[in-house]
Amino acid sequence: MKKSTISDPFEDARNQTGYRDMDDQDDSVSMILRHKDVRKSAHDWKTFQSGAKPGRIVVPSEVHIRTLRQIPFELDPPEHTGFRNLVEPWFKRPLEKEYQAKLKPIIESEIDQAIAKGTVEVVHDFSLPLQSRALTVLLNMPEEEAELWIGWGTHVFRSEGDPLDSDKASGLAEYLDMKVEELKKNPGEDLFSVLLGSEVDGKKLTDDEVKGVLMLTFAGGRDTVINTLTNTIAYLADHPESIEKLRNEPETIEMAIEELVRYFSPLTHMGRVATADTTVCEHAIKKDTRASLCWASANRDEKVFERPNEVILDRKMNPHVGFGFGAHNCLGATHARTIMKIFIGLLVEKIQSMEILDCEDNIENLDGLERKVGFHKIHVKFNQRK
Ligand code: HEM
Numbered sequence: 001m002k003k004s005t006i007s008d009p010f011e012d013a014r015n016q017t018g019y020r021d022m023d024d025q026d027d028s029v030s031m032i033l034r035h036k037d038v039r040k041s042a043h044d045w046k047t048f049q050s051g052a053k054p055g056r057i058v059v060p061s062e063v064h065i066r067t068l069r070q071i072p073f074e075l076d077p078p079e080h081t082g083f084r085n086l087v088e089p090w091f092k093r094p095l096e097k098e099y100q101a102k103l104k105p106i107i108e109s110e111i112d113q114a115i116a117k118g119t120v121e122v123v124h125d126f127s128l129p130l131q132s133r134a135l136t137v138l139l140n141m142p143e144e145e146a147e148l149w150i151g152w153g154t155h156v157f158r159s160e161g162d163p164l165d166s167d168k169a170s171g172l173a174e175y176l177d178m179k180v181e182e183l184k185k186n187p188g189e190d191l192f193s194v195l196l197g198s199e200v201d202g203k204k205l206t207d208d209e210v211k212g213v214l215m216l217t218f219a220g221g222r223d224t225v226i227n228t229l230t231n232t233i234a235y236l237a238d239h240p241e242s243i244e245k246l247r248n249e250p251e252t253i254e255m256a257i258e259e260l261v262r263y264f265s266p267l268t269h270m271g272r273v274a275t276a277d278t279t280v281c282e283h284a285i286k287k288d289t290r291a292s293l294c295w296a297s298a299n300r301d302e303k304v305f306e307r308p309n310e311v312i313l314d315r316k317m318n319p320h321v322g323f324g325f326g327a328h329n330c331l332g333a334t335h336a337r338t339i340m341k342i343f344i345g346l347l348v349e350k351i352q353s354m355e356i357l358d359c360e361d362n363i364e365n366l367d368g369l370e371r372k373v374g375f376h377k378i379h380v381k382f383n384q385r386k
Contacts, residue, residue, distance in 0.1 A: 003356050003378075004234035006264060008309060009369045010297035018281030022367035024059050029271060029290045031366075032280050035301035035321070038293045041272070041280060042326040048272035048291060050328060051076040057271040059292055065169040070219070071212035073328060080327060082200040087213060090191060091138075091331045094338035099137060106133045106143070107342050111350055119357065119381045123374075127229040128154055130343075131222060138335050139217070140190045148175075155223045172218060176211040191217070221332045224266040227362075227374035228336065229343065231264045235311065236347070237354035237380055242313060247348040249314075256313040257340045262320035263311050265296035268364055268371055270324070295321045296371065355381040 013020040014033040022029050032038050041048050054069040055062030069075070072083040093099045110130045114120045132146040156172045179192055187193035195210040236243050246253055269292040274285045285291050299320050300308040323330035330336070359378035364371045 002238040003359055004231065004238040006231070006372050008297070008300040009366075009371050010294060011300065014297050014301065017283065019283045020369070022369075024290075024367070025061055025064075027056075027061060027290060029059055029292050030280070030283060030285050031269060031292045031294045031297070033294050033297040034281070035298040035304045035319075037280050038295065038298040038321060039325050041291065042293050042321075042324065042328070045076050045080075045327055047275055047278050048293075049076055049275050050074055050272060051079070052273035056273060056290070059269060059271050059290075061271075062169070065166045066173070066215075068173065068208060068215055069212050070216035071209055072331075073216050073220070074212075077327060083209075083213070084327070084331075086198055086200055087195075087331065090194065092334055094138070094334045100338060100342065102137045103134055103338060104342050104346075106130070106137070107339065108346055111343075111346050115350060115382045115384050117382075119379055122230050122233050122378050122380050123154060123226065123376065126233075127226040130229060130339075131225045134225075134335070134339050135217075135221060138221075138332075139192075139214075140188075149218070154226050156219050172215060173211075176214055179214075180207050180210060217332070220330075221335065223374075224332075225336055225339065227266045228261065228264060228340065230374050230378060231266075232260055232340070232344065233347075233354060233380055234356060234359070234375065234378060235260065237356045239311075240353045242311075243348050243351070243353065245313060246344055250345060252314045253341055253344050254337075255315065255318070256344065257337055258318045258320060258322075259311055259313055259315045260340075261322035262299045262305070262315075262318060264374075265299045265320075265322050266373065267322075267324075268296045268366070268373065269294040270328075293321075293325075295324065350385060351382055352385040353383045355383070357381060 010020070010033050018034045018037060020031045020033060022031060032041050050057055051074055053063055054074055055066050057074065072080045072087065075083060107130060110126055114126055120126050129150050132149040133143055135149065136143045136146050152171070180196070183190065183192045184196055187196065192210060192214060195205055195213055198205055246256060271290050271292045273290055274287055277287050278285050280291070299322055302308050304319065323333040357379040360376040361372050362374045362376045364373050
């Protein structure tokens with residue numbers, strides 16, 4: 001099996017029953033596995049609520065490590081709509097030429113450094129710094145700020161061997177407190193300052209609401225982007241013919257990004273809390289219990305995707321849910337897609353091939369099922385194009 005392969009552990013359960021129960025810290029979760037049911041349930045926010053106790057919809061649950069509500073993620077309409085409308089234009093800025101012109105040198109410099117070094121541990125010495133430096137463009141903060149964020153590692157709530165690291169969570173909370181105080185006194189043109197001066201439904205945002213938006217931006221856009229970059233490098237190292245295809249047919253890069261996000265599904269699933277007794281696939285889900293929308297399983301549903309376990313870079317019909325579906329679809333998707341477009345375009349121009357020297361898989365444990373989401377470490381040799 002190639003090192004970049006990401007298998008589908010949900011196939012049997014998806015075909016047999018369409019759901020799977022798992023335990024998470026003594027609070028059960030019914031995982032919804034079929035594409036049609038995932039989309040239907042994501043759409044039905046009245047029955048499958050996001051605005052439960054902060055941290056409860058995340059799997060593993062973060063109720064024990066944070067009380068701050070992440071916004072707009074842990075709100076339901078109509079509250080969700082006001083906040084989403086406020087922040088959406090900010091998160092669409094990556095479509096602008098000026099934004100892309102700021103992002104390109106950051107990405108190019110990471111690629112050039114990797115080529116100059118020859119061999120690189122991609123997770124910590126390529127994808128993490130690239131993700132953090134690119135985030136300064138999204139937040140409109142000085143690039144030097146990224147040095148601190150790089151020090152936080154690949155996940156803001158997890159550390160190696162601890163999926164819920166409360167020290168890390170409080171470190172991020174302290175940073176957000178400090179920034180809010182600093183930028184209240186001396187506002188700039190960054191996202192913190194803009195939100196501190198904004199209103200939703202005629203009311204100024206509270207400090208906690210500002211911190212709730214920023215915490216989500218730091219958490220949601222971190223390991224997802226790091227895994228997407230790292231898994232793409234691993235995939236291209238394993239499939240040199242794809243490097244050539246993307247170089248010779250750059251018009252396929254956008255389709256390739258969608259296909260890679262479908263195949264990698266960087267966010268395996270996200271929970272909801274049932275507001276009433278309901279059923280999915282004849283499976284009873286009781287009021288106030290948790291369900292999860294399993295994007296990773298839906299993205300391999302053979303009823304929707306032909307040859308679902310293959311990467312078909314120019315796949316035509318690709319209704320994947322890697323960036324979610326419905327009211328909460330990913331706000332950071334435009335930023336992530338823009339990073340990937342610049343990254344792939346530059347990489348295939350600059351390298352001839354890449355070789356994976358050694359690697360350690362990053363496996364998520366889902367109460368009896370294991371799913372690879374990426375790598376803890378991966379050493380890759382970058383061979384420059386002559
Ligand atoms: C929501 C995936 C990058 C911020 C989501 C959801 C998914 C997702 C599946 C839906 C969650 C749900 O319905 O409960 C991804 C993937 C990414 C990525 C695969 C990278 C490849 C980012 C980035 C940011 C971000 C870079 C920001 C820096 C958000 C936010 C939401 C969200 C704020 C919640 C939107 C709302 O509730 O209205 N993401 N994400 N994401 N993502 Fe991302």
